[in-house]
Amino acid sequence: MLENQLKQWDAQYDVIVVGFGGAGATAARFAADNGAKVLLVDSAPKGHEGGNTRYCGQLIMSGTDETEIRKYYLALNGPMNHESKITDVYTKNLAHMQGYLKKYLGVKPVSVRELIEKGHSQRKVLEPMTPEYPELPGADNFDFLLVHEQFSDGALWKILRQKVVDRSEKIDVWFETPAKHLIQANDGKKIKGIQVDRAGNQLNIETKNGVILTLGGFENNKDMIQNYVGEPIIGPIGTLYNQGKGIDLAIEAGADLWHMQATSGLTNLLKEKTGQRPSLVMGPALTVGSVIRVGDDGTRYQNENETQRHGYLSNHGLWRVPHTQVQPFLIFDQTQHEEMVANKIYQPLLDAEIKDTTIAGLATMIKVPADKLARTVSDFNEGFRIGSDEFKRELQTMREFDEGPYYAVPLGNFILNTQGGPRRNERAEVVGVDQQPIPGLYAAGELGSIWGGQYQGGGNISDCLIFGKIAGENAATKKKDLDDNVANQPKVKKIKVTSDIQPSQNKYVVKENQYIGKSQVGMGDDIVVRVTITPQDKNLKKIEILQQSETGELGTVAVNKLSHEMIEKNTPDVAVISGASISSNAIKEAVKNALSQIK
Numbered sequence: 001m002l003e004n005q006l007k008q009w010d011a012q013y014d015v016i017v018v019g020f021g022g023a024g025a026t027a028a029r030f031a032a033d034n035g036a037k038v039l040l041v042d043s044a045p046k047g048h049e050g051g052n053t054r055y056c057g058q059l060i061m062s063g064t065d066e067t068e069i070r071k072y073y074l075a076l077n078g079p080m081n082h083e084s085k086i087t088d089v090y091t092k093n094l095a096h097m098q099g100y101l102k103k104y105l106g107v108k109p110v111s112v113r114e115l116i117e118k119g120h121s122q123r124k125v126l127e128p129m130t131p132e133y134p135e136l137p138g139a140d141n142f143d144f145l146l147v148h149e150q151f152s153d154g155a156l157w158k159i160l161r162q163k164v165v166d167r168s169e170k171i172d173v174w175f176e177t178p179a180k181h182l183i184q185a186n187d188g189k190k191i192k193g194i195q196v197d198r199a200g201n202q203l204n205i206e207t208k209n210g211v212i213l214t215l216g217g218f219e220n221n222k223d224m225i226q227n228y229v230g231e232p233i234i235g236p237i238g239t240l241y242n243q244g245k246g247i248d249l250a251i252e253a254g255a256d257l258w259h260m261q262a263t264s265g266l267t268n269l270l271k272e273k274t275g276q277r278p279s280l281v282m283g284p285a286l287t288v289g290s291v292i293r294v295g296d297d298g299t300r301y302q303n304e305n306e307t308q309r310h311g312y313l314s315n316h317g318l319w320r321v322p323h324t325q326v327q328p329f330l331i332f333d334q335t336q337h338e339e340m341v342a343n344k345i346y347q348p349l350l351d352a353e354i355k356d357t358t359i360a361g362l363a364t365m366i367k368v369p370a371d372k373l374a375r376t377v378s379d380f381n382e383g384f385r386i387g388s389d390e391f392k393r394e395l396q397t398m399r400e401f402d403e404g405p406y407y408a409v410p411l412g413n414f415i416l417n418t419q420g421g422p423r424r425n426e427r428a429e430v431v432g433v434d435q436q437p438i439p440g441l442y443a444a445g446e447l448g449s450i451w452g453g454q455y456q457g458g459g460n461i462s463d464c465l466i467f468g469k470i471a472g473e474n475a476a477t478k479k480k481d482l483d484d485n486v487a488n489q490p491k492v493k494k495i496k497v498t499s500d501i502q503p504s505q506n507k508y509v510v511k512e513n514q515y516i517g518k519s520q521v522g523m524g525d526d527i528v529v530r531v532t533i534t535p536q537d538k539n540l541k542k543i544e545i546l547q548q549s550e551t552g553e554l555g556t557v558a559v560n561k562l563s564h565e566m567i568e569k570n571t572p573d574v575a576v577i578s579g580a581s582i583s584s585n586a587i588k589e590a591v592k593n594a595l596s597q598i599k
Contacts, residue, residue, distance in 0.1 A: 013036075014476065015207060019051065022156070023447075047524050052460070055523070088426070105156075171499075179245055182194055189254075189438065216241075216417070217242050231323070231324050260418075298369050310456075330411055331408050440479070523586075533598065
């Protein structure tokens with residue numbers, strides 16, 4: 001969209017950041033710290049911002065030696081091409097990530113290698129990823145960093161978000177405000193601003209210095225998944241708001257694209273309802289015992305117990321993302337079913353079971369060829385008996401199917417994120433097809449990520465922190481007017497601007513026998529409750545949720561359900577809800593915090 005198509009500008013900022021995830025929060029913060037007045041827009045409603053940074057493990061890729069961590073990064077991306085300047089900037093910053101966390105986030109970095117050595121309770125999860133490719137050169141220099149000793153709890157995201165809130169005088173935030181178009185100067189090259197949809201109004205926002213694209217990937221865009229990744233359908237494990245708009249904006253500006261085929265975290269999980277994330281049900285009952293996965297024709301397609309590295313499987317010396325099945329199923333017997341029943345973490349899976357007394361009947365119910373499913377189970381049993389499985393699954397992970405009944409659970413194909421987007425240089429400037437920077441346009445994070453080969457966990461978060469900072473600082477640099485033809489520029493109307501984030505002013509009213517409790521351990525912002533107790537015996541009478549922004553699919557359900565259960569049982573010590581343990585612990589902590597104030 002060209003500037004001469006406008007009648008007016010509706011507002012003006014030094015820097016505009018599009019996308020409020022880890023990269024966007026970082027870019028906005030550093031742009032503000034360098035003197036810019038910033039507008040940060042996001043398509044998600046308040047409480048659901050954060051992109052994949054909010055939902056990931058909060059693990060940050062790092063190293064201590066620039067040479068060694070560079071070797072590791074290059075080995076991971078081999079045999080893909082790399083650009084030396086951006087590689088040097090990325091790996092140099094990886095080697096100084098501890099200092100970054102201390103200086104800019106105000107935390108004492110926690111080494112995951114040290115946690116593993118100390119026998120951390122989750123070491124069995126962390127150790128295989130630290131590093132994921134120990135056989136590669138430079139791997140010994142790799143380490144994860146955390147902002148505290150826990151992970152997968154949104155802790156890093158909350159710090160990044162708070163840095164934006166702390167700068168509310170310099171950063172305006174607009175939620176539910178999707179970007180529509182980039183606005184270019186009349187020469188069709190320089191970026192002058194952006195058009196957004198704000199409460200149904202098309203607003204044209206001018207930038208003095210630059211626009212930073214931090215919209216994440218295109219996991220939720222079926223057409224892009226088919227066109228760029230080559231798979232019929234893949235769902236998101238993380239945010240539901242990565243719709244691929246950043247790709248559209250980049251193409252509109254004439255950007256070159258890279259890493260479009262690259263994804264990470266492909267896996268089979270419970271099939272989700274439309275517009276929801278899958279239930280993250282994991283454990284040995286899915287990979288060990290009388291259990292297999294079958295594809296669209298009723299046959300097995302993988303070693304169910306094979307090691308995955310963020311969805312990558314070993315493939316003749318390299319690790320690659322496997323092709324998906326349109327509708328895979330988990331198939332298991334009565335013995336396996338009973339093991340699942342004994343463990344509450346499998347309840348979401350049990351709720352989705354399809355059951356029949358025979359394999360042939362089960363095949364009919366799930367619409368796969370009965371003869372092929374029967375042969376598949378028979379071959380699995382035979383492989384166990386003779387000690388030779390066709391997919392080389394370890395015999396100690398196998399058990400012969402019993403006499404039934406038999407069960408099937410529909411699975412879906414899911415990824416953590418896509419990596420592709422506009423190509424950028426070492427200054428986080430987006431470059432065009434001529435490989436020259438597009439004036440006034442920057443990018444950071446998963447949108448045009450630096451990752452194009454084998455992916456190491458924590459690499460995207462480090463990308464957000466490193467290139468978010470670089471983009472924010474460079475975009476904030478004052479520039480000559482982006483359009484030399486000043487006389488023909490549209491006038492600035494300057495609407496009244498109100499940010500959707502304000503410093504906390506909440507003063508909750510309490511009456512006699514009421515107490516306010518808070519918790520910061522959930523996936524969203526603070527959970528705030530008002531607890532009412534009976535005056536005679538101090539029992540729980542009422543729990544009101546005054547503030548919460550947990551994920552709507554499971555977190556909000558958990559918060560509401562557990563608050564009622566606490567009243568019924570007269571205690572905050574109730575069982576967490578499977579799939580929403582973080583939100584469950586948050587509501588429990590908030591109620592306990594309120595009760596601790598009773599004298």
